[in-house]
Amino acid sequence: PAISAVIPAAGVGQRMQADKPKQYLRLHGKTILEHSIKPLFMLDAVKHLYLALSPDDPYFSATGLTDERLIRVDGGAERVNSVLNALQHIDATETPWVLVHDAARPLVRREDIELLITRCMAVGHGGILATPVRDTMKRGSQLVQHTVDRQQLWHALTPQFFPTALLRDCITRALAAGVTITDEASAIEWANEPVLLVEGHSDNLKITRPADLQLAAFYLEQNR
Ligand code: C5P
Numbered sequence: 001p002a003i004s005a006v007i008p009a010a011g012v013g014q015r016m017q018a019d020k021p022k023q024y025l026r027l028h029g030k031t032i033l034e035h036s037i038k039p040l041f042m043l044d045a046v047k048h049l050y051l052a053l054s055p056d057d058p059y060f061s062a063t064g065l066t067d068e069r070l071i072r073v074d075g076g077a078e079r080v081n082s083v084l085n086a087l088q089h090i091d092a093t094e095t096p097w098v099l100v101h102d103a104a105r106p107l108v109r110r111e112d113i114e115l116l117i118t119r120c121m122a123v124g125h126g127g128i129l130a131t132p133v134r135d136t137m138k139r140g141s142q143l144v145q146h147t148v149d150r151q152q153l154w155h156a157l158t159p160q161f162f163p164t165a166l167l168r169d170c171i172t173r174a175l176a177a178g179v180t181i182t183d184e185a186s187a188i189e190w191a192n193e194p195v196l197l198v199e200g201h202s203d204n205l206k207i208t209r210p211a212d213l214q215l216a217a218f219y220l221e222q223n224r
Contacts, residue, residue, distance in 0.1 A: 001045060004049070005048070007033075007036065008079050016207070016208070024059040035106030036105055048069050080171060080175065097161065097164060098162060106207065106216060107216055108200075112204065127197065128161070128197065129160070130200065158206075170187040171184070174190045174191070
């Protein structure tokens with residue numbers, strides 16, 4: 001299918017305690033943003049990449065990222081607002097499908113993205129990359145209320161892949177209804193539309209805290 005990619009990259013990355021947003025920290029000589037975008041660029045089906053940046057972002061121009069498929073758009077207050085703003089720029093007739101991928105996930109593999117697309121095309125609806133939870137899961141605040149059955153628990157990763165018009169519509173309606181949306185799938189689920197779980201590699205981590213950068217560097221050095 002013809003696909004647009006959306007890369008929300010307008011966050012400030014407070015938990016990283018760094019001097020700049022985490023997507024601009026360097027990993028093996030390149031910014032995290034460049035690592036995260038690269039596998040999307042490699043896919044011929046991806047016709048346009050909409051990069052949501054803070055309107056006063058002073059770092060992007062220094063990355064040297066230029067490509068005729070790259071379109072810069074303004075980010076919003078929360079991740080979901082950044083994604084929605086990018087979606088509003090997309091012509092859903094030209095690219096009926098959209099891949100949304102966090103700028104802070106530099107380790108995603110091209111093969112996982114291709115698997116996600118293939119599996120979704122086979123069932124005819126959207127889906128997400130995910131990995132099964134490994135630890136025993138507890139619910140509670142001070143004391144454990146109970147152990148949650150982890151058989152059916154997954155970590156939601158990105159990319160997430162959906163029909164462009166459906167995703168735009170579901171996010172718009174879910175936001176209007178006051179629903180908290182932390183990933184694209186939450187808006188689709190809210191509208192009772194199906195979301196396929198596609199198991200991806202668990203090293204597709206989101207850079208969040210300082211130690212994640214070291215872990216990502218380690219994974220990159222492995223012959224993955
Ligand atoms: O902060 P968090 O790790 O959840 O951010 C996930 C992704 O969403 C990051 O790539 C970040 O730059 C992006 N984001 C955004 N607009 C915001 C907040 C986060 O594009 N307002």
